Amino acid sequence: MKRRNFFKTGAKGALAAGLFPIMGDITAQTSSSSDKRLFNWNEGVEGIKGDPVRRKTLNVDVAVIGGGMSGISAAVSAARNGAKVVLVQDRPVLGGNASSEMRVTVNGVQSLSNKHKVERETGIVEELLIENWHYNPQESYPVWDHVLYNYVVREKNLTLLLNTSAISVEMNDDKIKSVVCRQLTTETDFTINAAMFCDCSGDGFMAASAGAEFRMGREGKAEFNEKYAPDEPDGWVMGDCFMMITKDMGKPVPFYPPEYAIPFDAETAFKDKHRKVKQVKEGFWWVELSSDVDIIGERDEIRHRLMAHFYGVWDHIKNSGNFPEAENIALDWIGSIPGRRESRRFMGDYILKEGDLLGNTQFDDAIAFGGWSLDEHCPGGIENLKEPASYFHSRFKEVYQVPFRCLYSKNISNLLFAGRNVSVTHMALSSTRIIGTCSMMGQAAGTAAAMCAEKGVNPRGLYQNNMNELQEQLLRDDSYFPNRPANDPKDKAKKVATIFASSTASGDAKLLLDGVSRDEIEKIHHWQSEGLNEELQLEWNKPQKLTSVEMKFDTNLQRKMMMHKNPAKNKGQVIGIPPELIKNLSVEARVKGDWVEVGKVDYNKTRLVKVNFNEVKTTAVRVKLKDTHGAESIKMFEIRCY
Structure with a gap:
């Protein structure tokens, strides 16, 4: 398509170049798409004048x-x-x-x-x-x-x-x-x-x-009877901070701080156990800055001071002689936009x-x-070294x-x-x-x-x-x-006469209908097979009209899954799709006495698996659970039918 013809396709076509996917009702308000002045093609001897802002309307729910x-x-x-x-x-x-x-x-x-x-x-x-x-x-x-x-x-x-x-x-x-x-x-x-x-x-x-x-800001103790709140209300909020990532250069690397760096008072700061330098890979959450007036309006000023404090801390780490592990370490990335905790x-x-x-x-x-x-992080952040970096008032x-x-x-x-x-x-x-x-x-x-x-x-x-x-x-x-089991009246699995599996290593197939889709403390809510290539079957006394089967499988919710800036923190995690998760399955319905495959999923990557299909009238559903992403058995927490 020629460039000029592209812009003649209309307001929706022009907008689609900048938005993907496109949907909804979108109209241009400034001028028609055939008005070449909007795109400054400069055809003719006169210069372009007028309002440069394009205006469009988007209607959504x-x-x-x-x-x-x-x-x-x-x-x-x-x-x-x-x-x-x-x-x-x-x-x-x-x-x-x-x-x-x-x-x-x-x-x-x-x-x-x-x-x-x-x-x-x-x-x-x-x-x-x-x-x-x-x-x-x-x-x-x-x-x-x-x-x-x-x-x-x-x-x-x-x-x-x-x-x-x-x-x-x-x-x-x-x-x-x-x-x-x-x-x-x-x-x-x-x-x-x-x-x-x-x-x-x-x-x-x-x-x-x-x-x-x-x-x-902070509410005082009396307003909501909060024992960890300050005695009187004030304007302090938790502070902004920068992250960083470093690189091991394999040889000593000097560090020269920028002129605006603020010297770090390490002697005072390190009296607090939470302001320790435990690693030199990914930055320090306690290098933060807050405000008791207007953290939004002061953001650019805070950004500059925060950078100044950060480089002061890094200067101390690199040049004080107290951190020999940093000798070969260089800054590889440092944020330019502060991450915000509260406003x-x-x-x-x-x-x-x-x-x-x-x-x-x-x-x-x-x-x-x-x-x-x-x-709760310290009021004032790194400019308030007399208080702990965070109070960590209570675990749950x-x-x-x-x-x-x-x-x-x-x-x-x-x-x-x-x-x-x-x-x-x-x-x-x-x-x-x-x-x-x-x-x-x-x-x-x-x-x-x-x-x-x-x-x-x-x-x-x-x-x-x-x-x-x-x-x-x-x-x-x-x-x-917690403490709110599902009980969807539209879920036809709740009406089954029986549910059974080809094998059971722990739990029970009936638990897949109890409305709780994870194991809780001292309470299991799962069915687990003895191996792979297993089957789960639901039977109704009367024929049911179905268009979908929805299931929830195991991803080990008691294991962390997040990405870290410091790979050393990945200990105990799995770098990949959870091995416990179902990988391939198919769903069959019994129609007029014969089993008919109505849907399948190959290379699944989600805990919630929805298999949608054209409506069938059936007295039974069978799920063929083929394999996982690595585990030797299949654990499941819920099945629904709609």
Whole structure:
């Protein structure tokens, strides 16, 4: 296609060059695609004048602002649940703090004080981690960026806008009507009209511009009876920090600090056991800077001072003589954008508190879980060496629940949020801010947004009238929250007369119908075979009309799976697809007395396996479980039929 003819194909065609995949209703507002002046071809003697900004309108069901791990989870879950979605990310890559620009580990629940210790998150965040080991065993962060990109752009019903920032919001009473976003790379302003808006951007500019109520800083002890909170409220938030990666050069390498480096007071700093230099590979989380005034407005100043402090620390490591292991080590990469832990926290119908976490409050609207320790970083960061780098107030014996009422605005009727900006106190945020937990909240927010758009209700109405339906959908999509078994009335597997397997090494095939899709402390919820090439069969007394069979298999949820900047931290992990996971299977239905194959999966990479097929009327389903990615037997946690 000739370049000039390409631009004559219309506004949708032109936009498709910058967006993949394309969907939704998109129109140009500035001028027609045949207006050559828009593209500055300079045909003729007169110069080009006028407004250079292109303007387009995008009509969707759900707009997700922020393409970090929470935003990815929200956008993908909304799209999978039938909504037309746009995901807006202000950077050229997805992943937020976890991207190659910042390289924060996708940590989740770990260091629990029970025999599990690790209770890994499932659903979308697990799918991404498994895909990363499949495509990226070399542990490259730039490749990880593209794993995330591939995962998003292949999703039906989802449009991605990179390099795009929200700049203004149009309201209709207490409801967001539209948000205007500017894509710097194309000089285009998008007016995004949506039924539901999700702010997963961390700082929450869109939500704040809409007038959503928020807090910043620390609550005092008295307000929520939080024993680890300061005596009086103040403006301090947990600080920003840089990551780094080094390279062993095999010979001594000098280091010359930049002129702006700030000398490091090692004598004072190292009095705190948490500010030790245990390795010289991947940076130090305690090189951080905070604010008690406005961490958002001060970000560039903080970035400069943080770089100055970082180079001061590295100068000490390289040139003090106290770290001979650093003699051959050189900096290979250092971030230029600080990773952020805390800024605005938007208020919902419920504020999750320290006591809820420590007391394991049970919520009727649970939609996710957490369990990272109460890890409150020091006010002032590296400029406050008199206090510990972090207080690590408490570890948890068991995971706690996160309620849905923390994920939607109390005063803006069609606004949800997910990630570190949800409705929690400062003390609760010291645990809920971890990326795995935030991703689960993102999946819940996206699923809820799709439901709200489809039903024509707001999130509060969804909580009041459809909470059970939301929870059931999340559980079906492989989320988890403790003490809430699935009981989907649409699941026809619940109506079987019998379920049996060709062999059993542990558990029982009947446990696949108990509604809990993982083993819990002292409670098993699985069936495990004696070997490979096994069969599982379900029988009904009356014929059933089926179009899908959905199963959940083992990925060893008590083993860490994240990628690290320092490969030495991979001890105990598997660099690849979990060997326990099913690899190949087929599904058969008994139709008029004969077994007919209705679907199969080859080279499976997900814990949740859905086999869809044309409707059959059957009295039995048989699953042929062929092999795994390495384990010598097959472990399964759930089977459903729809």
